[in-house]
Amino acid sequence: MRNIQVTPGAATLLALLAAHGALSRTDLAKHSGLTQGAVTKALRPLLDEGYVHELATEPGRVRAVGRPSTPIELRADREDVLGIKLTDDTAIGVLTDLRAEVRHSAELPLPSPDVPEVVGVVARLARILLERRDSEGIPVAGDRARRLGLAVSGDVDRTRGLVRYSPFLRWRDVPLADLVAAATGLSVTVENDVKSLACKELLTGAGAGLRSFAVVTIGAGIGCSLVVEGTLVAGAFGVAGELGHLVVDRAGPACHCGSRGCVEATASTAAIEHALASATGTQGLSVLDGARLAADGDEAAARCLTDAGDAIGTALAAVANLFGPQRIVVTGEGLDAGPLIPAAARERFQRQAFATAARCELEFRPMPLLGWAAGAAAVAVQNAFRPTNRTASSSTVRTRRSDEALQVRQAVQ
């Protein structure tokens, strides 16, 4: 954050305020584990720089006795943040506030996966987003955006800003963050798209304040990203949350991964469309068409959708049994097709979730494509709220160390 030294305490408070809305200093102390004094101290620079502000004493308080508390609120408009999601043929960008709420959006086609070209399009899109904000006279409370989050499907090394492998773009080891930073002058983060979504949920959404939750996306593929004890699971080899290739039915349809009966081979958009074609005998039906047919009483079409939901339910139960998350958010384009899929998934989940794991809440929530870009912005925000560690800049030695060091330190707790 500009002009500001984010201490660990301040970072905690910012995250709390983003997640909970306004909180009094006393409440902040309670939730953060800091003392009141520490909260006062940590808040001062944030107030000075305009990252938070005091609200009027809340009028409708219950206990009338004692000094009324002063709610502190994050000034989400203090800084703008950009988020861009790359698909195989489009770059979708949003300009958001510090809570990763979308203020406006724009979109550019990606003519080819050629790296310099993509970087150029991203830079152009960033400029468009910023200029449009200016031209539309959107009130600017604080700084023009200096941060840009990128979301890409595939294997991403967030700490290095490296796209290790992207099947859609056919990239390997592209240092995307550096390239885009050089082209735009912004501070750039890159993260896997599903993990970005989880970041958004962690920051202000369904995961705010939860120990552990999961985000599952259904659409062209089946994605999953897991937050355990507040940490996003990364996977030792870059793979984690590969829920799409969980085998739910050994006798199920063949999957492109070589296995049989993967969730993705039953519940991805393409798989449902394929099933619809063979079940109804009509080619070229979309999932929405199928939903419409099902609503009109077509049992075969309905069957295709409930089969998909059923597979998803099994997958959700597997996640719940292994992790015991408090909540699973299911989202993505695949949810636009009405209630059949969620209903079937819920039912199957209840049957297969073991013991108390069944208490895990399922939240089905359709999401526009923009949501992916907002996720990208959330990663950038999260980066802004991270404690600025003085030592990071001190020497290469420390940077080299930090990887293993962090791991060891965490292991101790």
Add this chain to the structure above:
Amino acid sequence: MRNIQVTPGAATLLALLAAHGALSRTDLAKHSGLTQGAVTKALRPLLDEGYVHELATEPGRVRAVGRPSTPIELRADREDVLGIKLTDDTAIGVLTDLRAEVRHSAELPLPSPDVPEVVGVVARLARILLERRDSEGIPVAGDRARRLGLAVSGDVDRTRGLVRYSPFLRWRDVPLADLVAAATGLSVTVENDVKSLACKELLTGAGAGLRSFAVVTIGAGIGCSLVVEGTLVAGAFGVAGELGHLVVDRAGPACHCGSRGCVEATASTAAIEHALASATGTQGLSVLDGARLAADGDEAAARCLTDAGDAIGTALAAVANLFGPQRIVVTGEGLDAGPLIPAAARERFQRQAFATAARCELEFRPMPLLGWAAGAAAVAVQNAFRPTNRTASSSTVRTRRSDEALQVRQAVQ
């Protein structure tokens, strides 16, 4: 640890030394992320109290130039630690050193799951373990054991020392740690048995120094415990790692949990025995009998074992795809039955692990029952190596806070 104030730095170093063996101060600095100065300082009280010692300069060093380094080694014999595993009918106890390596063991029957009686047996077993050490003249370098770890299957709240639910003992909300502490005067920890095993692996075993790994046990049940980014996954509702009820084959045998085709319904000891009985027509065959038959060319018996291995392979692939651990250790009594199960599991795993998740190493390792008790001891050791936080004793307010506070603080990173 007695007479000693474990600072965070010291805790990190102890964990490193337990995992890596001897390391020079410089290496410790590199691995811990501390500066050399901090290492020197943190090591001093540990040296003074005899928890670590300096070794002679290593002779076979390569670069001959410069001052040779002094390796520091954990003095594992500085303290004894007790570990006891409770099954439905037996208490198995071990006395170990600070690396949770077994020095000797003892065992007592548990006539009933009656709580006071169990507590009594545990106390007696602890006394026996300590006395036998004395009577056998085992050299005592340091302190007599003051820590006891307990391992129980089921849902355990380690921070409160509470057995929330144990199906085998038919317990609910038993404050076991407090009861045993009162009966023995020892500092007592309680943890789920499979998680205890993971602690041992994390401390000195296959998981030492790994970001993420999993321990899967096969035997009477199928257990699993996950370490992600150095943290043991707990599960929001006490359930996590319920691998046993992952559905691997919807058309598979019915499971006692009400579902069909769970891993446990195919690969637990009872399930294999059941399958053997129906496949061979002979009642009362044990898994070992089945393995012998298979070795003698009985295809039906072999089939039962490979089916079990196959189910386990699917389960392992699910774990690898979801978490991307660096390694999965498969252990437990179920591995005593020869190579058929591991072979089948490996094969299935390779087919179903997605992309780089297949690089996850599988380690199959039979384990004596004592291993469970050693795991319990590892939890006690881990507790000894934890930073002693001064504030914990300060007030109830802080304790009440700490739960949510910790969560928020971690979320920030």
Add this chain to the structure above:
DNA sequence: GGGATTACTTTCCCAGATCAAGTTTTTGTC
């Protein structure tokens, strides 16, 4: 106005690190 009660501030202090400049112990070279 004077408690009672709650919210927040201030001050002082301390543990645990870092930083940077030593010191020690070795090898290699002239």
Add this chain to the structure above:
DNA sequence: GACAAAAACTTGATCTGGGAAAGTAATCCC
């Protein structure tokens, strides 16, 4: 055999974030 070079460790000054506890502020109630 003195001396540079190199690596491993020590030392001490200093910084930083946060804790403890006493002080101040704002409100209600009598």
